Amino acid sequence: MTWSKGQREPSTAEADRHPQLVLRGLSKAYQSRGRTSRVLDDVSARIRRGEFVVLLGRSGSGKSTLLNLIGGLDTPSRGTVLVDGRDLFAMSEHERSLWRRRAVGVVFQAYNLIPTLTVAENLRLPLELRGERRSAAAAAAEAQLAEVGLSGFGNAFPDELSGGEQQRVAVARALIHRPALVLADEPTGSLDLDTAQRVLDLLDTLCRRRGMTLIMATHAREVMGLADRVLHIRGGRLVEGTA
Numbered sequence: 572m573t574w575s576k577g578q579r580e581p582s583t584a585e586a587d588r589h590p591q592l593v594l595r596g597l598s599k600a601y602q603s604r605g606r607t608s609r610v611l612d613d614v615s616a617r618i619r620r621g622e623f624v625v626l627l628g629r630s631g632s633g634k635s636t637l638l639n640l641i642g643g644l645d646t647p648s649r650g651t652v653l654v655d656g657r658d659l660f661a662m663s664e665h666e667r668s669l670w671r672r673r674a675v676g677v678v679f680q681a682y683n684l685i686p687t688l689t690v691a692e693n694l695r696l697p698l699e700l701r702g703e704r705r706s707a708a709a710a711a712a713e714a715q716l717a718e719v720g721l722s723g724f725g726n727a728f729p730d731e732l733s734g735g736e737q738q739r740v741a742v743a744r745a746l747i748h749r750p751a752l753v754l755a756d757e758p759t760g761s762l763d764l765d766t767a768q769r770v771l772d773l774l775d776t777l778c779r780r781r782g783m784t785l786i787m788a789t790h791a792r793e794v795m796g797l798a799d800r801v802l803h804i805r806g807g808r809l810v811e812g813t814a
């Protein structure tokens with residue numbers, strides 16, 4: 572089945588008034604060796620549930636910094652992030668980490684699978700951390716592996732898989748707990764063009780199918796045709812729609 576952009580857009584005035592994600596006056600500066608470098612400068616944006624947003628910007632422009640703020644992994648110097656109206660940085664660190672475990676899935680450039688666990692164990696982990704029963708987690712892992720085209724790979728260890736296969740497992744792991752928000756930081760940066768396209772299509776298709784919001788930092792131009800919106804980070808600011 573093909574999925575067109577229109578299918579998951581809850582494109583109503585209601586959704587615009589109540590976006591899933593609001594970045595409100597976000598700034599991030601780092602201090603190092605007595606100097607302050609301002610990476611993000613008063614960034615604001617509204618992102619609707621189910622949108623696929625691509626973050627572009629040259630190396631060092633702040634893409635990973637912004638994803639880390641949205642995922643609550645790092646704290647802003649100023650401003651905040653609202654998710655479904657909840658202020659991430661008004662939560663305690665404990666609340667924020669519970670929120671992250673439940674609501675966020677992350678895909679990194681370097682796959683980041685746990686090498687001492689099998690593929691199935693890697694997939695079960697996010698569910699078991701949330702207290703799901705082992706048998707339910709095992710069934711979900713099997714179903715999720717099938718969705719990324721890797722049925723039968725459950726007992727393999729990550730280093731027995733190709734890079735593209737490992738990244739498909741990482742996609743499965745990011746989605747298995749049905750997070751509302753999927754953050755992908757250069758998910759195809761280590762893959763050849765064909766393999767990259769397959770991973771992009773998979774992320775796009777699965778997130779659309781489940782109405783998950785996908786925010787992806789990338790240099791890959793292939794992604795332009797898939798995304799609903801492009802945000803460009805330039806000089807610490809977010810500029811809409813310029814590739």
Ligand SMILES: Nc1ncnc2c1ncn2[C@@H]1O[C@H](COP(=O)(O)OP(=O)(O)OP(=O)(O)O)[C@@H](O)[C@H]1O
Pocket residue numbers: 601602603610628629630631632633634635636637
């Ligand atoms: N922990 C840190 N301490 C000091 N400076 C940092 C830290 N993390 C990031 N920076 C700086 O912030 C800027 C933005 O970094 P960031 O990793 O967000 O860029 P990026 O757009 O993801 O780059 P790339 O495309 O290379 O991944 C860079 O100048 C970087 O050196």
Ligand SMILES: [Mg+2]
Pocket residue numbers: 634635636756788
């Ligand atoms: Mg980065």
